[in-house]
Amino acid sequence: MYAPQSTPASPDGDVIAERRTLWRWHFYAGLFVMPLLIVLAITGTLYCFQPQIEPMLYRDRMIVADTHGPRLSQDALLAKAIAAEPRDAKPTLAQIETDRTRSAEFVFRLRSGESESVYINPYDGTVLGTLSVEHRLMKQIRNLHRGLMLGKTGELLMELAGCWTLVMIGTGIALWWPWGGKNRRASGVWLPRVSLKGRAWWRDLHAVGGAWLAIGALFFVLSGLPWSGSWGKQFKALATTASLGYPKGAWGEAHVHSTAPGNASQEGGEHAMHAMHGNDPAMKLDDLPLHQTPWAVGATAVPSSADSAAASRVSLDDVVALAAKQGVADDYGIALPASPTGVYTVSSFPADPRDERTLHIDQYSGRVLSDISYGSYGAVAQAISYGTSLHMGRYFGMANQIVCSAISLGLAALSVTGFVMWLKRRPSRKLGAPSRPAKRPPMRAWRSGLALVGIAFPLMGMTMLAVWCLDRITFGRQSGAQAQA
Known part of the structure; x- marks a missing residue:
């Protein structure tokens, strides 16, 4: 991976030991992260351009000619889609877009358990x-x-790759830092020295490139971890419980964040709502067949409609009209009721987080049971919403996509340069890990920082402990060893 640059003529022993220790941690972090970082960079770049790629790949299904005529109603289009699907297919989602060159999309759950989108020309x-x-x-x-x-x-x-990237960024910046002070020039610090040859040239390219990309890489990790499968779910639950994410009890047609009508306490109000509508507390928004949902509301409970056999279901067009009345007009999904007590769920996940909106609508009365907007979020959820939009390259349009792609592909290039450096210094048939310094440096700040990272990310903490133990058992202490930079 990264090799520390040359040090002053008579460096302090603690400085040498500290730099070599940092190099070892940087090496182990990079050894694990490199292949996964390449996968993250390539897939992230491709997914960033999803709005352009999918209509190009599936143009025959997603793109239609604008006839400048009237569009069929949503209910008529849904009926066409139902007629085209097998009899046992269940409609689960209607995707609403006002772009006159886009087809209407409806999602069905098939008997096999998989889902299928049906595309309909909205004009004929x-x-x-x-x-x-x-x-x-x-x-x-x-x-x-x-x-x-x-x-x-x-x-x-x-x-784990995201967590270890934090270690790689921290140790990489410490190794890059111009330890020589004011005597160091821009070349080798902010610009690679093109006059160098061999491994030294690769080292400069890796170090300087890493310094320029560090802030972007840190942002990608911190904005991506809240969506992770383990830590992200626990963090979302914690943020929701502490009212740092979505505050409980946003019931009613207005932005009300208190109890259900006629109840004295929030807790009692929630139980009353469950009893009134037969709501299953285990049903969360993330369980619905929506393409994407805002992070802040994924763990929130989905209310239920009052089971009324005599009542007729509100039409899909009425739901669209109600959503427009509430300020949700374009590019959103409507999860269709899956049972007699199900609800219509309108989920808007636009590029601007301030326009995020989630509505749960009674399928019989058309009453808004829950209305959650960006203003309902806690401070943490609001910050994560902005981070997500920037992470996905959505907030600033094409400019955002280009910046995200440059950072992602730059990180992939750093993985390649680190791998080349490792090949050039690795002894034959050996791992080539930087040798442990003979003198153990104090490094109290670094140890405290790693401990805090391990506590904040328990899975990361366990792997750090495992790497430390494996390193000591496998390689042992090599006193006085000095690797060539």
């Missing part, structure tokens, strides 16, 4: 084709990005 009702939700390209890329398509095991690996 022609069925344009279908597309598997689970097997479409961008879904596969997203699964690779989040968990290598290995389920829970892959999610844990990617979470």
Whole structure:
């Protein structure tokens, strides 16, 4: 991985020992992170351009000619989609867009358990084709990005990769830091020295590139971890419980964050609402068949409609009109009721986090049971919403996509340069880890920092302890060893 740059003529022994220790931690972090970082960088870049890639790949199904005529109603389009699907297929989602060149999309749950999108021409009702939700390209890329398509095991690996990237960034910046003080020039610190040859040139390229990309890499890690499968879920639950995420009890047609009507306490109000609507407290928004949901509301409970056999269901067009009245007009999903006590759930996940909105609507009366907007979020959830939009390259449009891609591909390039440096210094048939310094440096600040990281991310803490033990058992102490930089 990274090799420390040359030190002053008569360096202090503690400085040499500290730098070599940092180098060892940087090496071990990079050894684990490199292949996963390349996967994250490539898949992240591709997924960042999903809005451009999918309409190009599936143009025959997603794109239609604007006839400048009237569009069919949502209920008529849904009826066309139902007629095109097998009899036992259940409609689960309507995707609403006002772009007149986009087809209407409805998602169905098939008997096999998989989901399928049906695309309809909104002007004449022609069925344009279908597309598997689970097997479409961008879904596969997203699964690779989040968990290598290995389920829970892959999610844990990617979470660990993010955590170890924090160690790699911290130790890398410490090794890059111009220890020579004012005598150091911009070349070799802010610009690579092109006059160098061999491994020294690769080292300069790696060190300088890492310094420029450090802030972007840190942002990617911190904005991505809240979505991770293990730590992210626990953090979301903690933030929700502490009212740092979504505050409980946003009931009613207005932005009300108190009890259900007629109840004296929030807790009593929630139980009353469950009893009134037959709500299953285990049903969360993340369980609904929506393409994407805002982070802040994923762990919130989904209310239920009052089971009324005599009442007719509110039409899909009425739900669209109600959503527009509430300020949700374009590019959102409507999860359809799956049972007599189910609700319509309107979920808007736009590029600007301030426009995020979630509505739960009684399927019989059309009454808004829950209305959650960005203003309902706690401080942590609001920050994560902004981080997510920037992370996905959505907030500033194409400019955001280009910046995210440059950072991602730059991190992939750092992995390549680190690998080349390792090959050039690695002895034959040996790991080539930097030797342990003969003198153990105090490094109290670093030890405290790593301990805090291990506490904040327990899975990371366990692997750090495992690496430390394995290193001491396998390699032992090599006193006085000095590797060539």
